Amino acid sequence: MSKKTILFSKMQGLGNDYIIIDESQSECIEEDKKGEVTAEICRRGFSVGADGVIFVSPPQGEGDIRFRIFNADGSEAEMCGNGIRCFSKFVYDNSIFRQDVIKVETLAGIKTVELDIEKGQAVSMKVDMGLATFKTDQIPMDVVEDEFIDLFLKVEGKPMQMTALSVGNPHAVIFVDDAGQVNLDKWGPAIENHPSFPQRTNVHFVEIISSREIIMITWERGAGPTLACGTGATSCVIAGNKLEKLEENVLVHLPGGELEIRVYQQEKELGAFMEGDAKLVFDGIMLMDH
DSSP states (O other), rough: OOOEEEEEEEEEEEEEEEEEEEESSOOOSSGGHHHHHHHHHTTTTTSSSEEEEEEEEOOOOSSSSEEEEEESSEEEESOOOOHHHHHHHHHHHHHHOOOOOEEETTTTTEEEEEEEEETTTEEEEEEEEEOOBTTTTTTTOOOOSSSSEEEEEEEEEEEEEEEESSSEEEEEEEEOOGGGGOHHHHHHHHHOOOOOTOOOOEEEEEEETTTTEEEEEEEETTTTTEEEHHHHHHHHHHHHHHSSSOOOEEEEEEETTTEEEEEEEETTTTEEEEEOOEEEEEEEEEEEOO
C-alpha cells in the first residue's frame, strides 16, 4: 500500500495543543475518514498527540476562511477559543489569508479575529466570541427549565449547583470555593455525559479570587482534562457576570496560562471578547496509508 504525505503544524494556546492541516487548496484527508484519523493521530504516546485536529478549509459563505475542529475522540466540535487563535496565527503566518482582521467561518457562526502583528508574524489574537445563550433548548439541555442558571442538577446522586450556557458549544459552569480540591477525573466525565446534555458538555470548575480574577479548571467534551479552554473561559466569565459575581473585565487563570475576557451586552444578551496568544510548536510530516 502506498503512503500519502501530509504536512502539518503542531500549535498550542496556553498548553491546549492542536495539529493543524491546511486544506485551503485541496483536501488532504477524506471527509469520511477525518474523525478516524483525528482519533488515531491525537493519541499521546502512540502518535503526534494533541487535544484535537484543526483543518483550514475554503470558505463556504461570507467568511474569509473556514475553521473545522475535531476533538481527540474523533467527534467534530462547533468552536474552540484556543484553537481559533492557533488557526488564525497559522493562516496569517503561512500567507493563507494575510490580513490582520479575519472573518472565520465556524459551525458556531462567523467569528471575527483581530491579530496583533510583530515582525511579520501574528503574536496575539482578540476574538469576538459572539453572544451566549442560556436557553436550554439551544445549549442543548434536556430539562424542563427554559434556562438553567444557578440551579441544581443531580449527578451520581449528588445535587450540583451549576449554570449551563452555550457560546457556540455547550458548557456547564460550577463555582467552587477551591478549584484545587475538585476531583476533576470523577465529576468531569460524569457531568459531560449526563443524560441532561444530549450532545454532552464541556465542564468547568471556577474559583473566584475577586470580581476581576478567577481560577478555572476544565474537563473538555471529547478530550478530557486540558490545560486551557478558550470557549470555557468565555462561558465562565459570562456566567459569573450574569450571576453578578464578576465584572465585565476578568483575568482568567488556567493551568496553561492566562486569558483576558471582556464581557459586552447587546440587546440584553451577553457576549465577550477573548484575548491571548498562540505559538507554533513544530512543523512535521505524516505518512499515511493511502
